Amino acid sequence: MEEARAELMARIDELLDGAWSLAALAAAVNEPRLSGEHEALLAACGFAENGDGGHLRHDYREVLAAQSDPSAFGRRIAEMLRRAADAAEGRTVPDRIDDAAFLSDGRSSGAHMRVFLKVLADRVPGFADLLDRGAPRFLDVGAGVGAVSAAVLQRAPGARAVGLDVDPRALRLAKGYLRDQGVDQRAEIRLQDVAELVETSSYDLAWLPLPALSSGATEAALPRLRAALHPGGYLLAATALPADTEGTGEDLHTAVLRWRLRREGVTSWGPEMLRDRLREHGFEDVRSVGSPSGTVELLVARTPAHTAPID
Numbered sequence: 410m411e412e413a414r415a416e417l418m419a420r421i422d423e424l425l426d427g428a429w430s431l432a433a434l435a436a437a438v439n440e441p442r443l444s445g446e447h448e449a450l451l452a453a454c455g456f457a458e459n460g461d462g463g464h465l466r467h468d469y470r471e472v473l474a475a476q477s478d479p480s481a482f483g484r485r486i487a488e489m490l491r492r493a494a495d496a497a498e499g500r501t502v503p504d505r506i507d508d509a510a511f512l513s514d515g516r517s518s519g520a521h522m523r524v525f526l527k528v529l530a531d532r533v534p535g536f537a538d539l540l541d542r543g544a545p546r547f548l549d550v551g552a553g554v555g556a557v558s559a560a561v562l563q564r565a566p567g568a569r570a571v572g573l574d575v576d577p578r579a580l581r582l583a584k585g586y587l588r589d590q591g592v593d594q595r596a597e598i599r600l601q602d603v604a605e606l607v608e609t610s611s612y613d614l615a616w617l618p619l620p621a622l623s624s625g626a627t628e629a630a631l632p633r634l635r636a637a638l639h640p641g642g643y644l645l646a647a648t649a650l651p652a653d654t655e656g657t658g659e660d661l662h663t664a665v666l667r668w669r670l671r672r673e674g675v676t677s678w679g680p681e682m683l684r685d686r687l688r689e690h691g692f693e694d695v696r697s698v699g700s701p702s703g704t705v706e707l708l709v710a711r712t713p714a715h716t717a718p719i720d
């Protein structure tokens with residue numbers, strides 16, 4: 410009993426030190442000069458070099474300085490710590506995200522989409538042609554500030570985009586974001602739940618980010634997206650979960666992710682389940698292009714050349 414108590418306390422201390430180290434990292438981003446204690450803590454976990462004059466490590470500073478909004482980094486870590494605290498007390502996830510954080514998350518999803526488009530153009534036959542020479546209509550599910558739409562419109566000069574979002578704030582922010590990106594004339598953002606999409610044969614390309622949607626919304630979206638796409642249209646679907654580890658046991662990161670997704674009430678399908686669901690709904694040529702931007706796993710699927718109407 411005494412041994413278990415000591416072991417439990419030691420493990421808790423170790424994990425709490427990790428949480429405090431993250432807090433120190435987040436706090437360092439906005440500190441022009443670190444105190445000796447702050448620097449020593451960051452040095453102990455490899456984020457700073459002792460005696461470097463009270464700064465984060467030089468190469469990490471460069472990475473942060475290259476971001477469009479470096480202070481968003483600290484805010485994101487702080488939000489993660491608050492969410493962990495909510496989970497510890499059994500609270501549901503409140504919507505604390507402010508306009509700046511919403512924009513910053515949007516920008517980062519736009520950057521991921523730029524990477525996806527490059528990989529798809531390299532690997533999927535006909536995709537580069539569609540972007541370069543076609544006039545594709547793009548459907549952006551969970552459009553947010555419109556950054557994913559902007560990435561597609563900037564890559565494909567002949568494209569037009571329709572974004573769907575259930576949050577009126579997204580519409581307000583998307584207006585300004587799309588204008589700033591110079592693509593507002595080719596984009597329309599609608600206040601609409603994807604579960605209520607009724608268009609048929611209207612799009613060449615659709616984006617379905619599972620981590621943004623409840624599983625009910627994702628289930629409802631699949632037949633509607635199949636119908637909304639032209640025959641032979643592409644669906645790009647992303648899941649935050651990695652492929653099954655085939656009985657080798659799940660790593661800590663994946664276990665944390667699963668619990669977070671479940672608490673947030675969003676779709677927690679891994680790539681295998683997503684692939685099965687896409688096939689069940691009549692999508693063809695379903696394939697994974699892995700995790701090109703190092704975050705979500707991306708699956709690409711096509712509607713059959715002759716699409717049947719939905720029930």
Ligand SMILES: C[S@@+](CC[C@H](N)C(=O)[O-])C[C@H]1O[C@@H](n2cnc3c(N)ncnc32)[C@H](O)[C@@H]1O
Pocket residue numbers: 511514515516518519550551552553554555556557558573574575576579601602603604621622623626
């Ligand atoms: C992570 S944000 C999207 C980020 C986005 N790519 C950007 O550029 O800002 C996810 C968005 O999905 C929206 N959403 C959630 N459920 C939805 C649904 N059923 N239909 C449409 N949009 C939905 C949310 O309101 C939220 O704005």
